[in-house]
Each structure stands twice: as C-alpha cells, then as structure tokens.
Amino acid sequence: MVDILTHLGAYFLMLRKAFTRPEKMKIFFKRLSVEMELIGVDSVALVSILSLFMGAVILIQSAYNFENPLIPSYAEGVATRDSMLLEFSPTIISLILVGKVGSSIASELGTMRVTEQIDALQIMGVNPVNHLILPKILAGVFIIPFLILLSMFLGILGGFLATLVTESVSTHKYIYGIQYGFEPYYIVYALTKACVFAFILTSISSYQGFTTKGGALEVGKSSTKAVVFSTIVIILFNLILTKLLLK
Amino acid sequence: MIEIGNISKVFGDRKILSDVSMYLETGKVNMVIGQSGAGKSVLLKCLVGLLETDAGEVWYDGRNFTEMNYEQKKALRREVGMLFQGGALFDSMTVEENVAFPLEMFTKMSKEERTERANFCLKRVNLPASNKLYPDEISGGMKKRVAIARAIAMNPKYLFCDEPNSGLDPQTSIVIDNLIREITLEYNMTTVVISHDMNSVMEISDNIFFVFNGQKWWEGNRNDLLKTDNKELCDFVFASSFMKEFKSSSQSKR
Numbered sequence: 001m002v003d004i005l006t007h008l009g010a011y012f013l014m015l016r017k018a019f020t021r022p023e024k025m026k027i028f029f030k031r032l033s034v035e036m037e038l039i040g041v042d043s044v045a046l047v048s049i050l051s052l053f054m055g056a057v058i059l060i061q062s063a064y065n066f067e068n069p070l071i072p073s074y075a076e077g078v079a080t081r082d083s084m085l086l087e088f089s090p091t092i093i094s095l096i097l098v099g100k101v102g103s104s105i106a107s108e109l110g111t112m113r114v115t116e117q118i119d120a121l122q123i124m125g126v127n128p129v130n131h132l133i134l135p136k137i138l139a140g141v142f143i144i145p146f147l148i149l150l151s152m153f154l155g156i157l158g159g160f161l162a163t164l165v166t167e168s169v170s171t172h173k174y175i176y177g178i179q180y181g182f183e184p185y186y187i188v189y190a191l192t193k194a195c196v197f198a199f200i201l202t203s204i205s206s207y208q209g210f211t212t213k214g215g216a217l218e219v220g221k222s223s224t225k226a227v228v229f230s231t232i233v234i235i236l237f238n239l240i241l242t243k244l245l246l247k
Numbered sequence: 248m249i250e251i252g253n254i255s256k257v258f259g260d261r262k263i264l265s266d267v268s269m270y271l272e273t274g275k276v277n278m279v280i281g282q283s284g285a286g287k288s289v290l291l292k293c294l295v296g297l298l299e300t301d302a303g304e305v306w307y308d309g310r311n312f313t314e315m316n317y318e319q320k321k322a323l324r325r326e327v328g329m330l331f332q333g334g335a336l337f338d339s340m341t342v343e344e345n346v347a348f349p350l351e352m353f354t355k356m357s358k359e360e361r362t363e364r365a366n367f368c369l370k371r372v373n374l375p376a377s378n379k380l381y382p383d384e385i386s387g388g389m390k391k392r393v394a395i396a397r398a399i400a401m402n403p404k405y406l407f408c409d410e411p412n413s414g415l416d417p418q419t420s421i422v423i424d425n426l427i428r429e430i431t432l433e434y435n436m437t438t439v440v441i442s443h444d445m446n447s448v449m450e451i452s453d454n455i456f457f458v459f460n461g462q463k464w465w466e467g468n469r470n471d472l473l474k475t476d477n478k479e480l481c482d483f484v485f486a487s488s489f490m491k492e493f494k495s496s497s498q499s500k501r
Contacts, residue, residue: 120335127321
C-alpha cells in the first residue's frame with residue numbers, strides 16, 4: 001500500500017513538473033509535431049486494419065445471433081454501429097495503442113534514463129520532464145481522438161464490406177441500420193473516453209520510462225509495467241466514465 | 248573554483264560519502280580517484296545536483312549551490328559542462344544537432360550562428376567531418392569527443408568528466424585526456440575528472456583527491472603521489488607492476 005501511494009505521489013509530482021511553461025516554444029512545437037507523428041500517424045495503419053476487421057466480425061457475429069424473426073433485419077447495422085462507437089473504437093483501440101505507443105514511450109524514456117541522456121538534459125539546465133513528457137501527453141490527447149474517429153468510420157465500413165461478401169445481411173438493410181436511431185452524443189461520449197485514455201496511456205507510460213533504474217533489463221521491465229498499469233487504469237476509468245456519461 | 252564543505256550522502260543504511268571536503272581550483276584539472284564503489288560518482292552527482300546531499304555544502308565561486316532554489320540551480324547549470332561515461336548523446340539528433348542543442352535551448356542565436364558555433368566546437372575536438380552522422384554511427388572515442396564539444400558549446404566555467412576514458416583504447420584515452428587538459432587551460436575552467444585510470448592521473452592531473460570508503464583519504468599532486476606512504480593510496484595507485492616500476496624509476500632518478 002505504501003508502495004502504491006509512493007508511486008502515486010511521484011506520478012503526480014511528475015505531472016506537476018510536466019505542466020509548466022516550456023523553455024522555448026519553438027522547440028516545444030517541434031517536439032510536439034514529432035510526437036504527433038510517432039503516436040498518431042505511425043498508428044494509422046494498425047488502427048485501420050484492426051477497425052475494418054472488428055467491424056466486419058461484429059456484423060457477422062450479430063447476424064449469427066440475430067436469427068430470431070422478432071428482431072428487425074436492420075438490427076445488425078445498429079449493433080455494429082453502436083458497438084464500434086460505444087466500446088470497440090474508444091476502449092479496445094486505446095488498449096491496443098497502449099501496447100504499441102505506451103511500450104514505445106516507456107522504452108524510449110527508459111533507454112534515455114539508463115544511457116544518462118536525461119541526466120545530460122538536467123545538467124544543461126533543461127527541465128527533462130517538461131521537455132520530454134509534456135509533448136508526448138499533449139500529442140496523445142490531441143491525436144488519439146482522431147484515430148478513434150477513424151476507427152469508428154472504418155469499423156462501420158468493415159461491416160459494410162462484410163455485407164458484400166456474406167449473404168446473411170443485405171447491404172441495404174445494413175445502411176438503414178447504421179442510420180437508425182443514431183445518437184450524436186455517442187460520438188461525444190467516445191471522444192471524451194478517447195481523451196481520458198490517451199492521457200492515461202501517455203502519462204503512465206512516461207512515468208514508467210522516466211523512473212527506470214538500472215540497465216537494459218529494467219528498460220524491458222518498465223515497458224511491460226507501462227502496458228500492464230495503463231491497461232488496468234484504462235479499464236477502471238472505462239467503467240467510471242461509462243457510469244458517469246451514460247445515464 | 249568549487250568548494251565542497253563536509254558533504255555526506257546516505258543510501259538507506261549505507262553511508263556512501265562521509266564529511267568530504269575539497270577545494271577544486273580554477274584553470275586546473277582536479278582529479279578524484281578511488282576504487283570502484285568508493286563514492287566518486289556519487290560525489291560528482293552531488294556536486295552537479297543530480298543527487299541531493301544529506302549534509303554539507305557546495306560553493307561555486309562563492310555561490311552556495313546547496314541553498315539555491317530550482318530556478319537558481321537551472322541558471323547555474325548553464326555554466327556547467329559535463330562529459331558522461333557513455334557520452335550521453337541524444338540518439339535522435341545528429342552530431343551537429345547534439346552540439347547545437349544547448350545553444351538552441353538557451354541562446355537567441357540564429358540557425359546559421361548555431362551551426363557555425365557547433366562546427367567550431369567539433370573542429371576543436373578534431374571531428375570536423377562527422378557533423379551529419381548520428382551517435383550510433385560513430386565510435387566510442389568519437390562519442391566522447393562530441394560530448395566534449397557539446398559540453399564546451401556554451402563556454403562553461405565548470406567541466407565535470409565522469410570516467411572519460413572508460414571503454415577506450417590507450418591511444419584514444421590519451422587523445423581525450425589531452426583534450427580535457429587543453430580545454431581546461433584554454434577556457435580557464437574548473438575541471439573535475441573522476442577516474443581510476445592511473446595513466447590519466449599521471450598525464451593530466453594538477454590536483455589529486457583520493458576517495459576511500461566514502462571519505463577524502465588523501466590529497467596532493469603528481470609528485471606527492473609518487474612520494475606518499477599512505478598505505479591505502481599506495482595499494483590503489485601501485486597495484487600494477489607498471490606503476491611500481493614507474494615509481495622506483497622516478498625515485499632512482501631523484
């Protein structure tokens with residue numbers, strides 16, 4: 001328990017140091033654009049493939065389960081849309097990004113720590129937390145919601161493509177289904193979750209990497225810890241946000 | 248000049264430094280020697296503020312570093328250059344960008360001025376043609392030279408070197424040693440070198456401090472070192488047969 005509180009305290013102290021005015025705005029924006037590319041642009045392919053297949057699979061599974069004649073034939077479209085918007089895009093994609101982006105952040109910072117690059121920054125008079133971590137957190141919070149939007153679109157597109165290759169759902173009914181009873185609030189809900197999850201995954205991974213002690217072995221351990229702790233906290237916040245936002 | 252007054256450092260129940268006091272002169276190479284685990288690196292980290300001391304004070308030209316707040320320490324660190332054991336170059340930047348980084352961060356120089364200054368520093372450390380290479384494309388000795396170039400880019404008053412020769416061949420070690428000595432004299436810096444390489448000690452040191460079991464055990468210069476009868480120091484310095492022969496030959500000359 002003391003250990004958890006110590007880490008929690010150190011994590012919030014790190015955040016306090018991160019959210020200070022950058023030394024030079026020009027360097028900060030340069031780093032922010034680099035991080036947006038690393039976190040966002042480099043994840044587009046992975047998010048696209050996963051979302052297309054997830055949408056297709058949801059549709060096929062829905063069609064398999066909705067064989068009851070009392071269930072309307074457009075229900076598969078509704079199920080695919082709502083599943084993608086409410087849970088798969090914001091939560092599952094965020095969890096997948098924890099594996100890709102979170103481990104990369106932790107290992108990058110961990111390597112910088114064990115090779116004394118962070119000490120070198122500190123000796124120069126640079127605030128290393130602000131210089132290295134703030135751009136990662138802000139880039140994540142800004143760019144991950146766009147990835148989630150892309151995922152929603154491609155998931156629904158994946159469902160549509162699945163209707164072309166399976167005969168269980170007609171394309172016409174699917175298109176009707178994805179428009180039926182659409183709640184724009186679901187987008188706000190998903191993007192709110194995306195922002196919170198992006199903050200959690202970038203900040204926890206940064207903390208794990210930044211506090212690495214030792215050598216190469218510890219860098220690997222930090223990377224694993226970053227994925228494990230970010231996943232647990234995201235799942236916990238998923239429950240809290242769902243309860244708070246869907247009344 | 249850097250003055251260390253009775254600093255102590257404890258990790259858990261292990262006392263790493265105990266009442267260490269030193270007077271590190273300007274324009275001289277001040278070498279701190281000692282066995283592995285004696286507390287040399289911890290001493291260096293306490294000097295530059297990477298570790299907080301548990302007791303004692305560090306004064307930089309009359310300015311009490313230990314009492315300074317975060318902003319004051321940050322300002323003072325711009326007068327400090329440091330050469331880390333592995334070089335600590337930023338992997339994502341080229342050699343030139345590494346050297347120009349502190350200039351970009353803390354000066355209002357234009358890009359051309361920064362590049363010019365970085366190339367001047369690289370030329371000073373005899374690396375004029377490597378500016379577009381990345382750290383993983385250069386050798387260990389070159390990395391050390393780039394790190395020296397980065398350390399002197401801001402014209403520092405104080406230079407700290409943590410085991411500058413570790414992992415280098417004897418020839419490259421001499422190049423790095425000479426570079427440290429030349430730069431110290433050229434920029435009139437207070438240079439502190441942590442080392443257990445006796446060749447370096449005999450080549451470039453002006454003042455020598457021997458740390459043993461976390462305490463400053465002995466201090467003097469190269470001549471004093473050859474004459475000393477301090478048992479712990481003799482055991483450390485003259486552990487190799489080469490140093491024993493060196494001592495006996497220098498005594499017979501006298």
